[in-house]
Amino acid sequence: MTGKTTGQVFNIQRYSIHDGAGIRTLVFLKGCPFRCLWCSNPESQKAGPELGYIESRCVGAVSCGAPCVAVCAAGALSLNAEDRAVVDRQGCDVCGKCAGACRKGALKVVGREMMVDEVMAEVEKDRAFYRRSGGGMTVGGGEPLAQPEFTAVLLKAAQDAFLHTALETCGHAPWRHLEAVLRHVDQLQFDLKHPDPVRHRELTGQSNELALSNLERVLSVKAPGDVIIRFPVVPGYTGEIEDIQDMARFVVRLGFTQVELVPYHMLGASKYAQYGMVYRLDGCVPPSETVMAGLRRTVEDLGLAEMTGRI
Amino acid sequence: MSTETGIREETKLCPSTPRTKQLKKAYMEAKPNICLERSVLVTESYKSTEALPPVLRQALAFDKVLTEMPIWIQDGELVVSNIASRPRGIFLFPEYDDLWLRKELDTVSTRPADPWLLNEEDKEKWRNCAEYWQRRNLAAVADALTLDEVKAAQRVLFIDISMGKQGGIGHIAPDIEGVIRHGLNAYIEAAENHIQSLDHTDPEDYAKLPFLKAVLISDRAVVKWAGRFAALAREKAAMEGDPVRRQELEQIAETCDWVPAKPARTFREAVQVVALIMASVQIESNGVSIGTGRLDQYCYPFYERDMREGVITRDGALELLECLWLKIAESNRVVSARSTYVHTGYPFWIQVPIGGQTPDGYDATNDVSYLLLDVSSNMQLHEPTVSARIHKKTPDRFLMQCCQAIKSHGGGHPALFNDEVIIPSQLAYVPGMTKEDAYDYCIIGCSEISFAGKGTEGIPYHAVSLGRLLELMLQGKDPVTGMPVEHVGGMLAWENFDDMMRAYREQVRRCARIMFLQILPLVEAHNKHRPCPYLSSLTIDCIRRGRSYFDGGALYGNWVVNACIVGIATLANSLAAVRKLVFDDRSVSMAQLKHALETNFEDTSTSPTGPEIQDMCMGAPKYGNDEPYVDNLAKDCLNILVKELRRYETMPGQGYGATISPVAAHITYGVICGATPDGRKAGTPLSDACSPAQGTDVNGPTATIKSVANLEHINLVQGTIFNMKMHPGPLGTRAGMVKWADLIRTYFDLGGWEIQFNVVDADTLKAAQKEPEKYRDLVVRVVGYSAFFVELDQAVQDDIIRRTEHGI
Numbered sequence A: 001m002t003g004k005t006t007g008q009v010f011n012i013q014r015y016s017i018h019d020g021a022g023i024r025t026l027v028f029l030k031g032c033p034f035r036c037l038w039c040s041n042p043e044s045q046k047a048g049p050e051l052g053y054i055e056s057r058c059v060g061a062v063s064c065g066a067p068c069v070a071v072c073a074a075g076a077l078s079l080n081a082e083d084r085a086v087v088d089r090q091g092c093d094v095c096g097k098c099a100g101a102c103r104k105g106a107l108k109v110v111g112r113e114m115m116v117d118e119v120m121a122e123v124e125k126d127r128a129f130y131r132r133s134g135g136g137m138t139v140g141g142g143e144p145l146a147q148p149e150f151t152a153v154l155l156k157a158a159q160d161a162f163l164h165t166a167l168e169t170c171g172h173a174p175w176r177h178l179e180a181v182l183r184h185v186d187q188l189q190f191d192l193k194h195p196d197p198v199r200h201r202e203l204t205g206q207s208n209e210l211a212l213s214n215l216e217r218v219l220s221v222k223a224p225g226d227v228i229i230r231f232p233v234v235p236g237y238t239g240e241i242e243d244i245q246d247m248a249r250f251v252v253r254l255g256f257t258q259v260e261l262v263p264y265h266m267l268g269a270s271k272y273a274q275y276g277m278v279y280r281l282d283g284c285v286p287p288s289e290t291v292m293a294g295l296r297r298t299v300e301d302l303g304l305a306e307m308t309g310r311i
Numbered sequence B: 001m002s003t004e005t006g007i008r009e010e011t012k013l014c015p016s017t018p019r020t021k022q023l024k025k026a027y028m029e030a031k032p033n034i035c036l037e038r039s040v041l042v043t044e045s046y047k048s049t050e051a052l053p054p055v056l057r058q059a060l061a062f063d064k065v066l067t068e069m070p071i072w073i074q075d076g077e078l079v080v081s082n083i084a085s086r087p088r089g090i091f092l093f094p095e096y097d098d099l100w101l102r103k104e105l106d107t108v109s110t111r112p113a114d115p116w117l118l119n120e121e122d123k124e125k126w127r128n129c130a131e132y133w134q135r136r137n138l139a140a141v142a143d144a145l146t147l148d149e150v151k152a153a154q155r156v157l158f159i160d161i162s163m164g165k166q167g168g169i170g171h172i173a174p175d176i177e178g179v180i181r182h183g184l185n186a187y188i189e190a191a192e193n194h195i196q197s198l199d200h201t202d203p204e205d206y207a208k209l210p211f212l213k214a215v216l217i218s219d220r221a222v223v224k225w226a227g228r229f230a231a232l233a234r235e236k237a238a239m240e241g242d243p244v245r246r247q248e249l250e251q252i253a254e255t256c257d258w259v260p261a262k263p264a265r266t267f268r269e270a271v272q273v274v275a276l277i278m279a280s281v282q283i284e285s286n287g288v289s290i291g292t293g294r295l296d297q298y299c300y301p302f303y304e305r306d307m308r309e310g311v312i313t314r315d316g317a318l319e320l321l322e323c324l325w326l327k328i329a330e331s332n333r334v335v336s337a338r339s340t341y342v343h344t345g346y347p348f349w350i351q352v353p354i355g356g357q358t359p360d361g362y363d364a365t366n367d368v369s370y371l372l373l374d375v376s377s378n379m380q381l382h383e384p385t386v387s388a389r390i391h392k393k394t395p396d397r398f399l400m401q402c403c404q405a406i407k408s409h410g411g412g413h414p415a416l417f418n419d420e421v422i423i424p425s426q427l428a429y430v431p432g433m434t435k436e437d438a439y440d441y442c443i444i445g446c447s448e449i450s451f452a453g454k455g456t457e458g459i460p461y462h463a464v465s466l467g468r469l470l471e472l473m474l475q476g477k478d479p480v481t482g483m484p485v486e487h488v489g490g491m492l493a494w495e496n497f498d499d500m501m502r503a504y505r506e507q508v509r510r511c512a513r514i515m516f517l518q519i520l521p522l523v524e525a526h527n528k529h530r531p532c533p534y535l536s537s538l539t540i541d542c543i544r545r546g547r548s549y550f551d552g553g554a555l556y557g558n559w560v561v562n563a564c565i566v567g568i569a570t571l572a573n574s575l576a577a578v579r580k581l582v583f584d585d586r587s588v589s590m591a592q593l594k595h596a597l598e599t600n601f602e603d604t605s606t607s608p609t610g611p612e613i614q615d616m617c618m619g620a621p622k623y624g625n626d627e628p629y630v631d632n633l634a635k636d637c638l639n640i641l642v643k644e645l646r647r648y649e650t651m652p653g654q655g656y657g658a659t660i661s662p663v664a665a666h667i668t669y670g671v672i673c674g675a676t677p678d679g680r681k682a683g684t685p686l687s688d689a690c691s692p693a694q695g696t697d698v699n700g701p702t703a704t705i706k707s708v709a710n711l712e713h714i715n716l717v718q719g720t721i722f723n724m725k726m727h728p729g730p731l732g733t734r735a736g737m738v739k740w741a742d743l744i745r746t747y748f749d750l751g752g753w754e755i756q757f758n759v760v761d762a763d764t765l766k767a768a769q770k771e772p773e774k775y776r777d778l779v780v781r782v783v784g785y786s787a788f789f790v791e792l793d794q795a796v797q798d799d800i801i802r803r804t805e806h807g808i
Helices: A067-071 A097-101 A116-124 A127-133 A148-160 A175-182 A197-204 A209-218 A241-254 A289-301 B018-029 B037-047 B054-068 B099-104 B120-133 B138-145 B148-157 B176-182 B184-197 B203-239 B243-258 B267-285 B295-308 B314-328 B337-342 B367-379 B396-409 B419-429 B435-439 B466-475 B497-529 B533-537 B568-584 B590-598 B610-619 B628-646 B665-671 B701-709 B734-749 B762-770 B794-802
Strands: A006-016 A024-029 A050-053 A077-079 A085-087 A107-110 A112-115 A136-141 A164-169 A187-191 A227-233 A258-263 B033-035 B089-091 B351-355 B385-390 B415-418 B442-444 B448-450 B463-465 B560-566 B649-651 B657-659 B723-726 B754-759 B779-782 B785-788
Touching: A006 A116, A006 A148, A006 B701, A024 A116, A024 A148, A050 A085, A067 A077, A067 A097, A097 A107, A112 A116, A116 A148, A127 B734, A136 A148, A148 A164, A148 A175, A164 A175, A175 A209, A187 A209, A209 A241, A227 A241, A227 A289, A241 A258, A241 A289, A258 A289, B018 B314, B018 B367, B037 B054, B037 B089, B037 B120, B054 B203, B054 B267, B054 B533, B099 B120, B138 B497, B148 B466, B148 B497, B176 B184, B176 B267, B176 B295, B184 B203, B203 B243, B203 B267, B203 B533, B243 B267, B267 B295, B267 B314, B267 B533, B295 B314, B295 B351, B295 B367, B314 B367, B351 B367, B351 B442, B367 B385, B367 B396, B385 B396, B385 B419, B385 B734, B396 B734, B396 B754, B415 B419, B415 B734, B419 B435, B419 B448, B463 B466, B463 B665, B466 B497, B466 B560, B466 B568, B466 B665, B497 B568, B497 B628, B560 B628, B560 B665, B568 B590, B568 B610, B568 B628, B590 B610, B628 B657, B628 B701, B701 B734, B734 B754, B762 B794
Parallel strands: A024 A136, A136 A164, A164 A187, A187 A227, A227 A258, B033 B089, B351 B385, B385 B415, B463 B560, B560 B657, B723 B754
Antiparallel strands: A006 A024, A006 A112, A050 A107, A077 A085, B415 B754, B442 B448, B779 B785
16 A cells, blocks of 8 residues: 555546535546446446547548547547547547547547556645645545545545545445545545435446445444535436435434535536447436425424535 | 624625616716817917926916816716716827827727717817827827837837826826825925925025926815815705705715815715815826725725714715715726727726735724725726735635625626735835835736825836747747847747747847837936826825926835736747647657748648647647646746846836736737747737636636746736636535635735636626627626726627636
8 A cells, every 4th residue: 555556547626616625626536336327427437448539529530630540450440421530439449549649639538547646746736725725635436435445545645645535435335445445534425326225226226235334334433524425316316305305314313414415417418428328317407496495404404414505 | 893794695786875876877878978178278278388397387287177177066976076078078188199089080989999979079179289289299209209229129029108108197096095184285285385495596496396386286276176066066056956965965065165175074075085186186197097095994084983973874985985986987098999909998997905904014904995895896887996905814704705796796896916925025126115105005007006195107008018029039030020130040040948948038138128218218208298296296205305206206116117018828838839849749840830830820731730730739738727847937938027127227226017917918919919839820819917828727726826826926016917707606605605715815825916807607798799788787807907898899808708717
């Protein structure tokens, strides 16, 4: 366990202001056991690197000469009738040569093996902002616990550098992994997607049993004030008032005090096509402010603090 | 000192009372117009005083204008003053330079940017005056004093100094506080006493007489002028049917009988002094960016006492200040069509600084500071501009209220200034500066620093285009005439990075010399021919020394000029691209790059093609992303420029200062600048102020802030402007606001000078372009000033829309 430990990172986003206290840098790790229908980071799901292709940026072979096709040794790139690039996902070995050749930024490789030291160098850049705002580093994903060792080393490195740390997790991992990581987490953000195990599997591809059993043990190592339980609100799928009540009662019983309602948004929808995936939530609309206010009252009536806009 | 807690969540976004709503409506509906009365009066006066010293001639002309100009009081006004003969009118200043109007007489009323109505009769009056002034105005004097070498170089370098010729001393703040405390009669008495004490056999004393006499004439003229307002108010009161309004008019009469001659006794009188002094200073010489000084500081004792004694309420004070706002917003200057491309939106850069520290170093935020934030949000005017001084001990509540005001106003008010950098910069830069005066600084212009009633700056706006400088160093010849530039080869002669930087240094050296040589005759012309006795009398220590502002009268900075630097990001990105592509990666040769620039990246017959080279250039590191590779180049280039300018002294011990607050000059200078190695095509805008080039900062606000803060702001002694555009949405939560305030504090921790925000979204701006009539109120901040968006030129509108939007 050193700074040379490596992990798959797909994005490092500075100036994150919606993911924990203060101004933060959010480190997105690749790979996730869940396949939530509403996932806004489809590129985060698979464990390894992927080729992303933004077709609207492709200017066509007439204009650029299609160097991407020429450099592709796997023969996975071809041109369509409009002379734009087409990716054969089966043939592509994600070597990244085409992304290097494309000058328009239409092709890119998402997911990169990074050492903890490299990540920390990036995180360090905004130290002045953390100091002012009480911010720090948040590790999210994907699911950080899909890379338990890297996550633990990274969080420890940040703590050793006197930075505030936060973790975003869906909780679907062996307890010993979660426990090891939590030692280096100042603030935990734990997602509960749906109260019912069957419905949970329909929505995410996995049962919620492991996550729930982990949640029951979280307060053995964390204080309630250091944990925020997050409920997604996806109209027609999860976050109906009954779901919220069930989950809220459950977490109250366990002794948690803080929750956050996370409204569905469509900002990730356009990314699916870039990775050869299909978005299955077409037609779903974000919940109205009225609905959110009602749900907020519901959780507050049960004695929970709703943290939206407070951290 | 403040009696309230918490921040006021929602400001009204409209004037607070029916009266000020009505007054604002009248202001918005009145068309900007030109009044010729002053031109005629000044010309008559100067024709009759040709044998007198210039300082007396200027005083006598000023006296004639104040005595004979038509004056007016609008329905509902509580604060009176006029800057011209009609509401939203403006005088011309033929004794400086309005001859550019000759070519624009018939278009000035209809031009796309900042039109001014001018009727046929007044055109004729203008022609008559112009005949007298064409060989006598200040521009003619300055021109006669300018070296031919400089005139030639000026055209090549395109250094614009026209603003410095079109009016008198500007970019200062007069001693309004002194007038409020002591009354103008005290100034008159001081001048009389000094005259009494002169030894007329002593040549030095003898030389002071004309100036001191001119002060007497000017200051007495202002007292008489106030008396005219008193008389007019009384006249109107006598005819007024409404008893409430009659009483208001009688109160105006009593106020103007008392101030500015005698010391103010109430908050209302203090506010009236501000209006009269601001307007009369403009009428004397129309200097650009005459600030109010620290309004919240000098009005607070009156506010506090009137509140305590029940003479005034907070709402009453708010209404008075809103009335004052509309009076100050009348000030302006007619500029040529060409100048409107540089400064569009009827800007006049009138700054009202609030907050900050006392001369003793205590937090100075008071109730009037908060009141002024409300005034600014309520009035939604482009002028005046409230700017908040922020320091380490600024109460969070005040900063949060500023953020709330920025969010409400949307158009960049208030801009935020960093005491922790500005104060040490002034202590280091201005000879003889005391700690107390440094702590008491005020803001003028876009980002510049002045000491109210004590001097600095004086000559406004003197801009150099780094885009043009870059072209010269790349080509090694004058891009206009094709003449080779001495000693410097073009880019083909550079073997390595050091050669490139040497070429930059040589160009900077040459440019700094020309800029300085250009400003000398201008200062000489102002000093000898238009010394502004009235404004000088409102500048310590002119009366005591018996000398005018530029003649050694002002306590600080007998004359200070600053060089506005335009296009720093364009320059740094270009040099970084050459370094990366040609020297480091060797992905293109210098010859290939040169050809691509000469063909505007459009030649497709080469390999790589022009567009391919442009893509490579665009892909090189860009300033604004927290990348030392290019950020340090920006810093080094600026330091070289600052050092070369400092070689020239504007007074003993004080080097030629620099600033990065170039209003909208990046657009004009962009038009005349060819393609640059950063991938920018010919004719498109250069980067604005010290912000990243448009659309190139892609790592978020913290990265942008770190890049900008990497510059040594403390060396740019007249300041920098950093424009950030913010979406209002995420500012809706308390945490969002706190994080915004933290972002600002961090920029200041890192050494930034000033930061300002446009809190609007692009969709709103696009909608405003389509239906301007629905968005007449929409104020945006265009670098150093705010403007009504719909009054801006389309190119400027487009540029604002294009700027990177930082999603908060």
